[in-house]
Amino acid sequence: MTQINMVQSLNKSLDQLMAEDERVIVLGEDVGRDGGVFRVTDTLLNKYGEERVIDTPLSELGIIGMAAGMAMHGLKPIAEIQFQDFIYPAFDQIVNNISKIRYRTGGRYSIPLVIRTPYGGGVRGGLYHSQSGESYFVHTAGLTVITPSNPYDAKGLLVSAYKRNDPVIFLEPKRLYRSVKAEVPDGLFEIEIGKAAKLKEGDEVSIITYGSMVPTVMNTVEKNGINADVIDLRTLLPMDIDAIIKTAKKTGRVITVHEAPRTLGVGAEISALIAERALDSLLAPIVRVAGYDIPFSYSHEDLNIPSEKRIMSAINRVLEY
Amino acid sequence: MDYAEALNMGIVGNLSNEQTISAYKTAVLARTLDIKIINAQRQGIIGFHVPNQGQEMIQIAIGMLSEKDDFIFNYYRDLALLLQRGVPLSLIFDQMLSNSNDLQKGRQMPDHFSFKEFNFTTVQSPVGAHLPLAVGAAYSIKYTKKKGIVIATFGDGATSTSDFHAALNLASVYNLSVLFVCENNGWAISLPSSKQTKAEIYKKGAAYNIPGKRVDGNDLISSLLGLQEALNYVRDGKGPYLVEATTYRIGPHSTSDDPKKYRSDEITDGSENDPIRRLENLMLKMGVVDPSFIQSVKAQAKEEIDKTMDERMTIPPVDPSTMFDDVYESPSWIQEEERREMNDSD
Numbered sequence: 001m002t003q004i005n006m007v008q009s010l011n012k013s014l015d016q017l018m019a020e021d022e023r024v025i026v027l028g029e030d031v032g033r034d035g036g037v038f039r040v041t042d043t044l045l046n047k048y049g050e051e052r053v054i055d056t057p058l059s060e061l062g063i064i065g066m067a068a069g070m071a072m073h074g075l076k077p078i079a080e081i082q083f084q085d086f087i088y089p090a091f092d093q094i095v096n097n098i099s100k101i102r103y104r105t106g107g108r109y110s111i112p113l114v115i116r117t118p119y120g121g122g123v124r125g126g127l128y129h130s131q132s133g134e135s136y137f138v139h140t141a142g143l144t145v146i147t148p149s150n151p152y153d154a155k156g157l158l159v160s161a162y163k164r165n166d167p168v169i170f171l172e173p174k175r176l177y178r179s180v181k182a183e184v185p186d187g188l189f190e191i192e193i194g195k196a197a198k199l200k201e202g203d204e205v206s207i208i209t210y211g212s213m214v215p216t217v218m219n220t221v222e223k224n225g226i227n228a229d230v231i232d233l234r235t236l237l238p239m240d241i242d243a244i245i246k247t248a249k250k251t252g253r254v255i256t257v258h259e260a261p262r263t264l265g266v267g268a269e270i271s272a273l274i275a276e277r278a279l280d281s282l283l284a285p286i287v288r289v290a291g292y293d294i295p296f297s298y299s300h301e302d303l304n305i306p307s308e309k310r311i312m313s314a315i316n317r318v319l320e321y
Numbered sequence: 322m323d324y325a326e327a328l329n330m331g332i333v334g335n336l337s338n339e340q341t342i343s344a345y346k347t348a349v350l351a352r353t354l355d356i357k358i359i360n361a362q363r364q365g366i367i368g369f370h371v372p373n374q375g376q377e378m379i380q381i382a383i384g385m386l387s388e389k390d391d392f393i394f395n396y397y398r399d400l401a402l403l404l405q406r407g408v409p410l411s412l413i414f415d416q417m418l419s420n421s422n423d424l425q426k427g428r429q430m431p432d433h434f435s436f437k438e439f440n441f442t443t444v445q446s447p448v449g450a451h452l453p454l455a456v457g458a459a460y461s462i463k464y465t466k467k468k469g470i471v472i473a474t475f476g477d478g479a480t481s482t483s484d485f486h487a488a489l490n491l492a493s494v495y496n497l498s499v500l501f502v503c504e505n506n507g508w509a510i511s512l513p514s515s516k517q518t519k520a521e522i523y524k525k526g527a528a529y530n531i532p533g534k535r536v537d538g539n540d541l542i543s544s545l546l547g548l549q550e551a552l553n554y555v556r557d558g559k560g561p562y563l564v565e566a567t568t569y570r571i572g573p574h575s576t577s578d579d580p581k582k583y584r585s586d587e588i589t590d591g592s593e594n595d596p597i598r599r600l601e602n603l604m605l606k607m608g609v610v611d612p613s614f615i616q617s618v619k620a621q622a623k624e625e626i627d628k629t630m631d632e633r634m635t636i637p638p639v640d641p642s643t644m645f646d647d648v649y650e651s652p653s654w655i656q657e658e659e660r661r662e663m664n665d666s667d
Contacts, residue, residue, distance in 0.1 A: 062488070062490065066454070069460070069461065070461045071457070073457070075465075077457075097454065103428055105424075142648055194653065
């Protein structure tokens with residue numbers, strides 16, 4: 001197997017899913033001729049034609065709403081929202097329609113729809129090409145929220161998302177699109193939704209992270225020789241509760257790391273779950289390392305994304321407590 | 322429009338007396354049902370209702386001209402359309418009463434129906450949000466080469482939403498078979514149409530190269546004539562079409578508001594402009610029926626509705642343990658845990 005990056009992995013996965021299943025339709029802004037602004041859908045238009053690879057007008061609620069109608073009536077759309085920052089016009093469709101249609105019809109209609117969207121900072125994208133809005137979606141029952149941190153998981157999780165008969169928000173950490181390479185099997189395979197990955201075994205501190213922050217966390221613990229248990233959640237809704245509680249009980253010291261703002265971030269939910277179920281095991285306060293509660297500044301993105309230094313500072317704080 | 326004139330035009334030349342009588346019976350049934358539900362709401366038996374009175378004829382015309390394979394993305398004020406497409410009164414009451422026979426398991430407010438067997442998809446409260454879905458369904462029909470078209474209904478308020486404009490644009494860009502029908506009843510809760518838009522609704526499609534037409538939605542013949550022309554266009558695969566049916570909301574927006582606060586105009590049930598009265602007058606004038614027949618239709622409707630409601634009220638409510646089902650195909654640990662917590666807290 002050759003090493004490929006996340007864009008190549010996603011592109012190949014989409015290609016294989018489209019080849020295997022005629023119900024799969026890819027739609028979004030510039031996904032066809034341009035192959036997507038990050039090239040994730042490159043070459044698909046030539047292979048599958050414009051009936052299956054749809055360059056849509058510039059309307060996010062139109063993309064998601066239309067895809068939902070397709071999904072209700074037998075197709076398996078995979079929609080792209082060009083940047084997660086642009087998804088908000090479709091927020092009503094996501095929160096009020098697609099996440100609730102199975103429930104509100106008594107389970108008689110379902111929306112097997114995957115919404116792929118790049119998220120996070122680090123590409124000099126300023127306020128509107130850098131956001132990490134996962135909490136908005138994690139707060140909505142009916143959605144499944146996934147974020148891969150490497151090319152291997154990107155494939156396995158995308159295939160699992162495609163097989164799911166419910167809507168999936170598939171958050172792609174754009175900073176890692178080309179910066180991380182991995183060996184990825186040629187064939188289609190699945191990674192179970194709701195299952196975290198243990199990236200490193202350790203005893204002294206638990207670091208629970210996901211998506212765009214995973215390489216930074218791993219670099220930090222490796223460079224500094226930290227005896228850390230590192231967990232990559234991979235699925236944010238539903239989170240792997242067993243993995244979270246197990247590591248908290250094992251080390252008694254927990255740090256959460258994400259790029260999204262701290263207030264009501266995924267780290268807050270992890271902290272609450274641990275406080276409810278493993279308080280007696282804790283040897284130090286749970287510390288959240290997160291993006292700041294400010295809009296994502298163009299000039300200061302390096303300061304806003306949690307750095308190795310900030311992660312190390314949190315590690316020291318809980319170890320020294 | 323005069324019935325004879327319509328016949329001369331040849332378009333509804335096939336409309337038999339039996340069909341007209343059948344349409345009339347459905348209209349009376351819908352009206353009687355509406356009155357029954359409002360009374361039940363006042364007695365605390367049904368939680369809520371968006372009255373449908375005044376809009377029966379356009380809805381019945383849509384129902385008459387729709388085919389079994391068509392998908393209907395209706396809105397919350399379409400009671401007569403449901404009846405015309407054959408949804409039984411019993412299922413309507415089951416939903417309104419949230420009993421254990423309700424197909425939606427008691428999860429939606431009254432009037433937010435989904436009847437999959439009749440291709441009524443699903444109704445949401447946020448106005449206009451079903452319209453992009455209607456376009457997606459039409460895309461699916463075209464892609465899979467299935468039979469049928471999509472018919473989407475909505476009120477005048479919906480024409481101000483982003484969803485409406487996105488849906489029209491997309492339906493046009495992909496040349497999809499969607500008939501958009503705006504039931505312009507003059508009001509969006511308290512806002513009159515004149516303040517909703519300064520444009521004419523049926524012309525709004527022009528921005529998307531979609532033809533439009535206004536019909537008198539309070540007149541069965543006019544509605545059928547206008548819809549038939551639009552449907553021919555859509556069924557021929559020429560693309561989407563926008564019909565504005567002018568109609569009239571006799572009642573309040575919902576059982577939760579008092580229209581005296583914001584409107585002084587009034588067409589009451591049974592007045593000369595009431596669409597049901599207009600059809601009655603036409604049928605009487607044409608000698609299709611006599612006054613005693615009219616009385617018997619009304620009496621039969623009342624009897625059927627009273628009987629059905631009594632019967633459906635004996636069905637027990639939905640089991641609360643189903644509350645956590647259908648959030649996903651299979652519940653996650655979160656729903657399972659919360660279900661246990663709820664049961665343990667009893």
